[in-house]
Amino acid sequence: MKKINIKAPSRNYDVYIGNNVIKRYASQINSLAGNNDSIIIVDTNVYRLHKDKIESLVKSLNGDAIVYKFKADEKNKSLDSLKKIFDLMLRKNLGRSSFLIAIGGGITGDLGGFAASVYARGIGYIHIPTTLLAMVDSAIGGKTGINYGHTKNIIGAFYQPESVLIDTEFIKTLPREELLCGLGEVIKYGLLIGDDFFDYVSKNYHKAFDYNAAFLNKAITESVSFKGSAVEKDEKEKTGLRKILNLGHTFAHAIEVEQNHKIKHGQAVIAGIACALHLSNKLGLMNDKYLEKYLSLIVEFGNEIKLSKYNPETLYKIMFRDKKNKKGSINFVLLEKAGKLIIDAEADKRDVLYAINNGLQYFGV
Known part of the structure; x- marks a missing residue:
């Protein structure tokens, strides 16, 4: 306990x-x-x-x-x-x-x-x-x-x-689909906390589908502890620290809306993280080595997350509704590597569309 x-x-x-x-x-x-x-x-x-x-x-x-x-x-x-x-x-x-x-x-x-x-x-x-x-x-x-x-x-x-x-x-x-949704957020915390926890998740995530108590308890405890510490320091997202918890979510929320909520939130988070990784790489923040490492886990779920035909332009427009935006620009949480993040990152439309197209390629119709 x-x-x-x-x-x-x-x-x-x-x-x-x-x-x-x-x-x-x-x-x-x-x-x-x-x-x-x-x-x-x-x-x-x-x-x-x-x-x-x-x-x-x-x-x-x-x-x-x-x-x-x-x-x-x-x-x-x-x-x-x-x-x-x-x-x-x-x-x-x-x-x-x-x-x-x-x-x-x-x-x-x-x-x-x-x-x-x-x-x-x-x-x-x-x-x-x-x-x-x-x-x-x-x-x-x-x-x-x-x-x-x-x-x-x-x-x-x-x-x-x-x-x-x-x-x-x-x-x-919980059915496999719901466990997968939870793993989407666990993967996010792996990228927020650092490579040690990310590597642990990468090597052991399959144990969630076997309802392995040791893995699930560790995944829950680590995630709750990290989020709790962020909430303590920035409860209402005033200082910017809590914004790191939105890694992948700017893309994910747009994907959910554009897909008319036919994709679950946790599945959208996995797809959104893929987009955020590609945008981080495109902007020169993350090198190819880390992109390949982190995507190697994401693509494991490609066959289980199927998007209907999507419109990148529509996704881009929906992102402007995100409540965390300011001054008419889309603000992203991006990565250099696990545990090293950039908040309020901005990108031009061309780069965002690049990230959408490359990030969602793993989750085809």
Whole structure:
């Protein structure tokens, strides 16, 4: 069992990582929620697979709890879903002392966290991520939000949870596709942390598909620790340090939108990292040796990530919607090598299109 304390400026909270964390830390949830009533936001698929675990959690709570189940997809990460949650909370007379518990992947956490951040001007919430991607990335750091106007996460808030419970039992029911999505973010952290961790991931990533506990625990712990340290120093992306966490994401978010969300976020991240590597090389920041090394892992997933026919010009235009841009230019996080990054890098259209075409060549129709 691991416990990582994150000292974010707005809230200090613990992240628990281990097997059967929910059962073992039911008292921790009650110590935070007290005798107050709660709403549990849960992905319908997660509820179907883990009904007994979730119902046991509901029964263990000191206060009354209502369960809101929804299909967790990008379409439902919306104002309409938010309204349904608020309507239910009002009907059940939940107030400022109430608690929200989000159980699911990144979409569930983003939606639930945003609901908690604005209902009654902010109520406490706990995130219980159930996908590898959410465990290593989106559950940490307090980014919440919904999609609007064909733009991903454009409405949201920075709002830290009271606690994050990472129960690795959930991983055992994830299909290969979801494990691959999580590995996309793990690869990103390998490039952010340095060559030692990247090399470890490169040599052992296949163990994730065998649900190898040692690899998964190390991948989760290293990723959470790194992201937590970035959040502590730059919670709301004011100093620029936290921007490094967006490696590959400027491309990835555009790919998701251009593909009409028919490709999952973690898959788009892998493709986006490939584009960022090629752009880093094209701008002379990364030499050919490192490009070849890092791409050698990316191309391993080429047969598992299939993009529909894409339009580079459309992708380029979508990138301008990225909330991290400034002064009308697209800002990228690029690499010299693993652990050595450049933030707010700019590139002309020709080089960006070069990166798109070369980066996405591995993920053909």
